[in-house]
Amino acid sequence: MMILPMPMAGAGLFGLALGMMAPVMTLILHFIWGAVLGVMFRMLPAEAVMPA
Secondary structure, eight states: TTTTTTTTTTTGGGGGOOOOOOHHHHHHHHHHHHHHHHHHHHSOOHHHHHHO
């Protein structure tokens, strides 16, 4: 997303033409997504994660 579509849309590499907040917010949102995914995965029963 940050290497091909953003420059093609005129936003520059990593969206830097939009300002420094574009790549910073993307990184923060990836951290939030990873945390939510980790919490949800942790809540799964052991049988659903590694079936016998």
